[in-house]
Amino acid sequence: MNEWLAWLETLHPAEIELGLSRISSVACTLGFAPLMQPRDESASVACKLITVAGTNGKGSFVTSCEALFAHAGKTTGAYTSPHILAYNERIRINGAPVSDATIIHAFERIDLARGDLTLTYFEFSTLAAALIFRDAGVDYWLLEVGLGGRLDAVNCFFPDVAVITSIDLDHQNWLGDTREAIAVEKAGIIRSGIPVVCAEPNPPENLPRILPQDTYYIDVAFHVLQEAGRVQFFWTDEDTTNCTSQVECALPLSSVAAALQVFSLEGYAVPGDTLDQTISGLALAGRFQRKFLADGTEIVFDVAHNPAATQLLAKNLAANYEAQKFDALVAMMADKDIAAALQPVLPWVDHWYLLELADIPRAATTEQFRAQLLELGVAPENIYALEHTSDFFSNCDDAGVKVSSQVSAAKRLLVFGSFYTVANVLNEIQ
Numbered sequence: 001m002n003e004w005l006a007w008l009e010t011l012h013p014a015e016i017e018l019g020l021s022r023i024s025s026v027a028c029t030l031g032f033a034p035l036m037q038p039r040d041e042s043a044s045v046a047c048k049l050i051t052v053a054g055t056n057g058k059g060s061f062v063t064s065c066e067a068l069f070a071h072a073g074k075t076t077g078a079y080t081s082p083h084i085l086a087y088n089e090r091i092r093i094n095g096a097p098v099s100d101a102t103i104i105h106a107f108e109r110i111d112l113a114r115g116d117l118t119l120t121y122f123e124f125s126t127l128a129a130a131l132i133f134r135d136a137g138v139d140y141w142l143l144e145v146g147l148g149g150r151l152d153a154v155n156c157f158f159p160d161v162a163v164i165t166s167i168d169l170d171h172q173n174w175l176g177d178t179r180e181a182i183a184v185e186k187a188g189i190i191r192s193g194i195p196v197v198c199a200e201p202n203p204p205e206n207l208p209r210i211l212p213q214d215t216y217y218i219d220v221a222f223h224v225l226q227e228a229g230r231v232q233f234f235w236t237d238e239d240t241t242n243c244t245s246q247v248e249c250a251l252p253l254s255s256v257a258a259a260l261q262v263f264s265l266e267g268y269a270v271p272g273d274t275l276d277q278t279i280s281g282l283a284l285a286g287r288f289q290r291k292f293l294a295d296g297t298e299i300v301f302d303v304a305h306n307p308a309a310t311q312l313l314a315k316n317l318a319a320n321y322e323a324q325k326f327d328a329l330v331a332m333m334a335d336k337d338i339a340a341a342l343q344p345v346l347p348w349v350d351h352w353y354l355l356e357l358a359d360i361p362r363a364a365t366t367e368q369f370r371a372q373l374l375e376l377g378v379a380p381e382n383i384y385a386l387e388h389t390s391d392f393f394s395n396c397d398d399a400g401v402k403v404s405s406q407v408s409a410a411k412r413l414l415v416f417g418s419f420y421t422v423a424n425v426l427n428e429i430q
Contacts, residue, residue, distance in 0.1 A: 001100040004107050005087055008125075012118040018151035018174060023123045027156055029113040032130060035157050038193070047133070049141045049157055050262060053149035053186045054165030056309045057199065057258075059284050060251040061165050062142045064259035066095050069140055071278045072268045077133030078142040079126065079154070084285050084303075084423045085430075091129045093136050106131040122146050126153040148175050150188020161262055162189045163197045164211075165255055167204055168308035173335055179204040187211060195265050199258035216261055224257040233260055233270070240264050243272040250283045252312060286422040288316045293393075293429065294400025301426065302416040305332060307340040313416060314344040321348075324412060329392060329425060331355040332417040334364040338372045341417075346376060349414065353392060354385045360420050389428045401429045 009015075027036060034045050050065065052058045062078050069076050075094055083089035088097035106128035110119070119127070126146075133141050143159070145152045148171070167183050175182045183204040190196055196215040198207070203217070216222060222240075225232045231253060234242035249256060256279060264270055271278050283289065286303040293299065304313040317326075328349040332338050352373055357363035366385040373383055386392060394404045403413070415425045 001087070001104060004104060008107075008121045011124070012120045015120070016122075016147065016174070017120055018148065020151060020153070020156050022117050022119055023126065023153045024156045026110065026114045026117060026119065026123075026127060027130070029115075030109070030127065030131065032134075032157070035130075037158055038191070039158070039160070046137070047139060047141055048160045048266070049143060050161045050163065051143045051145065051154060051157065051159035051189045052163040052165060053145040053152075053189050054163075054200075055168040055170050055182070055186075055306065056312070057165035057252045057255040058144045060255035060287065061163060061199070061259050062144055063282055063284055064251065064256045064279070065140070065142050065262065066092070067278055067282055068259055068263045068268070068271070070094065071271055071274070072263070074139040075136070076140045076142055077129065077136060077138040078144075079129035079133075080144040081122065081125070081146050082419050084419055085426060089285070090125060091132055093132070093138060098132055102132055103128055120153070123153045126156075130157070145186075145189060147171055148182075148185035148188070150185045152189075155189055158191055159189065159194060161195050161197065161265065162191065163199070163258055163262060164189075165199045165252075165258060166308065167200050167207070168306060169337065170306040170308075171335075180206045183207045183210065195262075197258050197261050197265070199254040201254065216265070218254055218257060222257055222261045224253045226253060233257055233275075235261075235264070241270050241272050243270055243275045245275045245279060249279050250288050250316075256282070286419065286426075288313070291429070293402050295402035297403045297411050297413060299413045299415060299425070299429075300326070301422045302414070303419045303422050304416050305336055305341065305418045307337060307344070310341045310416070311344045314348065317345075317348050317414075321412075325350045326412045326414040327351040327353060328414045328416070329353045329355055329386075329389075329421070330369070330415070330417040331357045331421040331424070332364055332369065333360075333362045334368060335362060336364075338364060338369065339376060342372065342376060345414070345416070346378070350382065352378060352383045354383065355389060355421060355424060356385070356387055357418075357420055357424065363418075363420065389424050393428055 052061050059080050066076050078092040091098050110127045143154045145154050164186050175185045187210045199218045223234050231245045286301050289301040291299050302313045304310045354366040354369045
């Protein structure tokens with residue numbers, strides 16, 4: 001498996017090259033034409049495709065849909081990215097990552113079908129997921145856009161439902177430097193005549209002109225309200241049953257609400273009395289994920305890497321930790337708005353430990369990161385650069401892991417900034 005993944009990284013000249021011509025050609029060769037065009041009543045397509053785009057919240061939407069459709073007795077194939085610890089996390093059947101053998105079998109078929117065409121890593125992965133879902137005969141394909149929407153590989157498929165979770169500044173080099181420009185790219189997944197759900201509570205001004213008039217908007221067609229330890233989901237449409245949950249849910253509630261809206265549009269009754277059971281324990285690795293080390297240190301992992309995501313992270317910290325402080329282990333990509341992403345988290349961090357991701361060309365150096373923190377007013381004596389993640393941790397006698405006393409005596413650590421950052425630390429402690 002590792003050899004295949006290493007080869008995929010070298011197959012195409014560019015790591016990212018947006019466009020649909022290459023993947024569409026190979027997809028047709030693989031027999032996916034019926035899923036790349038509108039379906040009418042005579043279509044012989046048994047599955048439904050749900051495509052989701054958004055700056056943040058896509059993975060949470062997919063996870064919520066997996067739980068809801070399982071509750072209804074339906075099977076799902078979920079395609080998300082990137083992964084944290086293992087590539088298999090990207091392709092799931094009924095919530096479980098598929099095996100290496102299944103993925104390699106799909107890779108082999110794609111390699112034969114592509115001929116002289118080169119595919120990017122993401123294009124190859126997208127086709128692998130499609131082959132695996134078709135072979136498994138799942139009822140619902142849950143397809144998460146990788147970058148943007150309009151020219152993303154996932155968009156070669158014609159969805160039955162399109163969802164936009166959020167729109168904010170990220171990947172400006174590819175998508176534009178305004179929310180309005182990014183909205184155009186996200187809305188590129190929309191097709192005429194299909195239901196559209198938008199969970200962005202503050203849509204850019206141009207979005208209502210781009211989306212269909214009958215789009216289902218959060219706070220208009222469907223709603224979510226959290227108060228007094230419970231969450232209420234309710235609908236403007238009186239035919240849809242309102243529901244209340246008493247359980248804690250670590251996922252963004254707007255994404256959960258969007259999944260409930262899609263579930264209702266697909267003709268299933270919203271699980272009123274059983275909602276607690278359905279969404280209880282829903283979580284995503286690296287999304288406000290908490291672990292404890294052998295010495296009692298608590299670590300909060302979050303892949304937040306743009307201002308909107310770190311604002312949510314700060315909100316979750318406020319809801320769970322009041323005025324308690326953290327040390328932070330952080331690394332971020334150089335093409336991000338680092339200062340704006342750090343700003344919401346500043347009140348929660350006493351000491352900053354900067355990780356060097358030397359094997360990631362896009363990563364900001366510790367010197368670049370330090371300069372940003374100093375501009376934000378962080379005292380230089382509270383900033384430390386680490387050459388290796390292992391500098392922060394040491395093994396206990398019982399083969400557990402603890403925070404190295406030479407580095408920090410903190411009992412709470414916040415690990416955030418990118419998927420690579422979270423993966424780096426999780427690999428170290430596991």
